[in-house]
Amino acid sequence: MMVVGLTGSIGMGKSTTAAMIREAGVPVFDADAAVHDLYRGEAAAVVEAAFPGVVRDGAIDRAELGKRVLGDAAALARLEAIVHPLVLARRRAFLVAAEKAGASLVVLDVPLLFETGADKDVDAVIVVSAPETVQNARVLARPGMTEARFSAIKAKQMPDAEKRSRADYVIETGEGLPAARHRVDAVLAALRCKSGEVPTHA
Template sequence: MSFLLGLTGSIGMGKSTTAKLFAEMGCAVWDADAAVHRLYAPGGAAVAPMQAAFPDAIVDGAVSRDALRGVIQADPSALKEIEQIVHPLVGQDREQFKAETDADILVFDVPLMFETGGNAAMDAVACVSVSADIQQERVLARGTMSLEQFEQIRAKQMPNDEKCERSDFVIVTDTLDHARQQVQAVVEQIRAGLNDA
């Protein structure tokens, strides 16, 4: 039986980098955002149902995230319908990953783990964390969003302190070496428990 570890954290906290560190330690990583990209790509499972519900969101045979944002801005209630189409497909993708993967630790990289109640299906949850100043600096350094957009996203996410309190492990991502040491400690602790079981 594999150990199911949820990996969460707010925008700019270093979750993608931390997921790679878990992969380096021999864990299998499932990424919720990557799953959505697969579903939205040409031939992806979400394309046909999205085309039926929101034909304007399809560009070149794929679901366009930009076009979807336009749909949601025009009609905020569309978000619920989009989620009803996409969430079950993401769930199927996750189950397929679990069925096809034989690693001892499966890491589920889900930004809104607590917000969506996904933590209930995990054996433990690790939250990545860093100071609010570093978080803001990292996000703005990407050059993909304004301070206002960043603050809107952060306002929709559960406060970092609360995520950390609800998690079994907190990984501080102030430096890569520090994060790597903590990931190694988490993996060793989980593997020790698996060996004792």
């Protein structure tokens, strides 16, 4: 089974690209969704113990937790030490289930793929990218986003140019959905060929 990493900086269109890949029939593990789920479940009590007052109605208040860790390297490291092993366990379970189901190609959607060293665990990497002007417009249009918050988020992400240089495939999303979908289809065709999924003809 071929395991492909999908990553991209904030505002580059990674979530939309992941949805296109899923629609094309490829199993996708969404690390962010796993974190959301953990914050509503098994991680809530442990994170609350480390950061008292961040749980509301039995689930982690992500906005409140974000305030506690943004710009505080020690607090962020403490949070990651709790969350990363739980996400990794979910990822392993996803891979086992996909292999049992006979998948020849799966995608791991991991925002900090390079930053956490997870690129070493995959066979190829897709980086989703867009021009900086497009990225800035998308991110600053999000509810509650400020220039300061955006800068803090970017500071902990590897620069887009470096991600692109380390990618096996780059999917550009700055020219609209039809163009992005065309690129997704082309990359998936290449990956399916590499994974041996292309049917042989007599």
